[in-house]
Amino acid sequence: MSPASRPLPELISFMETLPEPHILCGRDYRIIAANAAYRRSYPDRQSVVGRTCYDVSHHYSVPCDRAGESCPLAKSLQSGQREKMLHLHHTPRGEEYVTIELSPIRDAEGEIVWFIERMEPMQVARGAAGHQALIGRAPAFQRMLEMVMRVAPSEASVLLQGESGTGKELVASAVHAASSRADAPFVVVDCSGLPETLFESEVFGHERGAFTGAVARKQGLVEAASGGTLFLDEIGDIPLSMQVKLLRLLETGTYRRVGSTELRHADVRLVSATHRPLRQMIRDGGFRQDLYFRINAFPIVVPPLRERREDLPLLVASLLERVAPRRRLSLSPAALRALSAYSFPGNVRELRNVLERASLMCDGEVIDLEHLANEIRNPDEPAPDATHARKESAAEMAPGSDLGEIQRQALIQAVRNHRGSRQELAQKLGLSERTLYRRLKALGLGQRTS
């Protein structure tokens, strides 16, 4: 054994006491030791000592960077410092997302001789089908998840940007669940459904008698989220007057209940989300720049489904488990082909709705073409509503587009043709009920559907 592959017994003994799974590797990727926590976490394994890390964790025959993935060891050798990244690892329980932190260890001459690798499973996401958590393994999804992994342990304000139905709320709860605030509440504020006056009393609370109807003192959502995370969904919809109050909260960490002069301290981590082009709104005077800088300390773009098409089979399997947990539904190859060719303007939410409908249409176990809605079977002759929804969704994030007109026409048409509840209309358009409500209201169509 060369001196480099013979680490100090003190080092191995120190590693053995660490509570998280750790391994010690040489520069040649070979594992020299694995600590007790590692052996507990991966109990079914044959001994990993003597094998390479890329073989054990990925079943690769070459290092990760030669298999098209980033390799923390190669990166650390190059940078000479600690490196952290997210990997999808093979484990006895199947593939799992794991945060890897690799620290180089130098000899007396300053040469890197070993690496200590700490592994922390990321519970909030899965790379295999499952009935809970964020599901995905496409590169665009993994890039987003790596951002979640990096920002979660900090206190930085996160801004999630992405089209409707891409999973922003799920990502926000993942940021919370992977943070040190995970045991405290995760409180969602739907900024789009709240009229101006209600916004203030909902968020900051009010004193008894603060306004007509305030018959009792009420704690605000900021207080309800104390110690945890406050998720402001559709932050682009907050009226300017309320933006000032929110800014004050973020700048000073204090607020007042409506009808009270007492300053209260807030202890919340802020995560916001929007499908709106906030920079464009700043230029148009609809959003405050100072507030934008406050909420946007760490931006994360949540990719649309069309940028992660390879996740479709995985999402289908997971969503079928969720919409029909007592059945063992699957898709026929023709149905999967049709879904793969469809553009999903309403993203994962629309996929979920499509599968829910198909599960109701299908009496057996295999969902076939005939169980899918017409616009998916015949994408060249889409239903008028679907065409509009698609245009609208594409226009949503495109700065400078004539959004107002497209939305007006699409919604007028959809409302005119629709017979049924608002929930059904939202499903048909691939929008959340909340988003539909907001758009109808903005266009003065709020009363047209039940």
Ligand SMILES: Nc1ncnc2c1ncn2[C@@H]1O[C@H](COP(=O)(O)OP(=O)(O)OP(=O)(O)O)[C@@H](O)[C@H]1O
């Ligand atoms: N990666 C994912 N894995 C599993 N389910 C997902 C994923 N992304 C989204 N979903 C599901 O899709 C639906 C929509 O997600 P969510 O409400 O988080 O989207 P959103 O972007 O916040 O939508 P909106 O902007 O309209 O509020 C939910 O049922 C959610 O569970």
